[in-house]
Amino acid sequence: MAGVPAEAQRKPTGRPFSGPARAPPPPPIPRFEPIDREKTCPLLLRVFTKIGSHHTKEDFAVRGKEPKDEVQIYTWKDATLRELTDLVKEVAPAARKKTARLSFALVYPDKSGRFVVREAGMTFSGNGRRMDDGKTLADLTFQIGDYLDVAIL
16 A cells, blocks of 8 residues: 555554455365265275384385285275274284284375375274274275285384
């Protein structure tokens, strides 16, 4: 505002104008609709387990030479980490210990084709519940074809 003194360009609070008004906040992220498991075909989830730590991205670098400790699970995108924990416990004896913690990571190719291992949540094998128990594959932005890496700690 040319020619108007600086005092006249101030808000009633005494702070100078900072420009145009801000846009409204973005809408909340929508929760995914539950899947009708009777009518929807499940997807094949390739789960790789390892005791002590996650696999490295180099372990997935060559297609067809993924780690050997694989479990194939048919499930849906609305499956929770708690459901997956219970399924992993059926096939991995180390995961059945009451003190075991299961750390989940998504494994997927980036835009250049190299695999990325991104931590996604943690659950307890025993009765201790965590906030991550209710996370679904859809919440984790899982896409069909991604792998799930589970570190049994």
